[in-house]
Amino acid sequence: MERTNDISLAVAYVNVQDLAALLAVVVYGARHEHIAEKLGMDTAQVSEAINRAAAVLRHPSSTAVLSSYLDSVLIDSRLRSFIKKFKVEERLAPVCEQCGRTYAAGPRLHSRRGRPRRFCSNACRQKAYRTRSAAAR
Numbered sequence: 001m002e003r004t005n006d007i008s009l010a011v012a013y014v015n016v017q018d019l020a021a022l023l024a025v026v027v028y029g030a031r032h033e034h035i036a037e038k039l040g041m042d043t044a045q046v047s048e049a050i051n052r053a054a055a056v057l058r059h060p061s062s063t064a065v066l067s068s069y070l071d072s073v074l075i076d077s078r079l080r081s082f083i084k085k086f087k088v089e090e091r092l093a094p095v096c097e098q099c100g101r102t103y104a105a106g107p108r109l110h111s112r113r114g115r116p117r118r119f120c121s122n123a124c125r126q127k128a129y130r131t132r133s134a135a136a137r
Contacts, residue, residue, distance in 0.1 A: 011057075011082075013056050014052075014053045014056045014057065015049070015052065015053070016082075017041075017049060018049040018050070018052045019053050020039065020086055020088050020091075020092065021035050021039065021041075021046050021049040021050050021053065022053035022054060022057075023083070023092070024088065024092035028092055028094060029094065029116050030093070030094055031094070031116055032047060034092070034094065035092060038091045038092055039091075039092075090102075094117065096118075096119050096120035096121075096124050097118045097119060097128060098119055098125070098127050098128045099120065099124050101120055103117075103121075
């Protein structure tokens with residue numbers, strides 16, 4: 001499969017921690033604060049890591065390879081093994097602010113409007129609202 005080998009080569013030049021931060025934002029929709037906590041960085045370093053990874057992937061040599069993937073998402077075996085080896089999904093998946101469980105944020109491949117999700121469900125969102133309202137009284 002030439003397509004998967006091409007994308008693996010494009011990703012191979014990205015620093016591991018930078019790639020983890022970029023994947024956390026793009027795939028999982030994680031907030032910079034959450035990424036900073038999980039990777040042991042501060043939010044400024046997270047922003048720099050994401051910018052570095054994006055810059056490497058925007059390089060003309062990578063752009064030619066990745067341009068065919070803009071309409072479809074492809075996670076090849078090397079990228080999947082990276083995600084599994086460094087436990088990217090476990091470490092960087094968003095965490096509900098009410099119950100503390102991780103939840104699937106869904107692919108964030110196209111920019112969404114509004115704020116990122118903070119709760120895993122409407123029930124947790126409502127429970128957090130009731131807790132805040134009771135504390136304000």
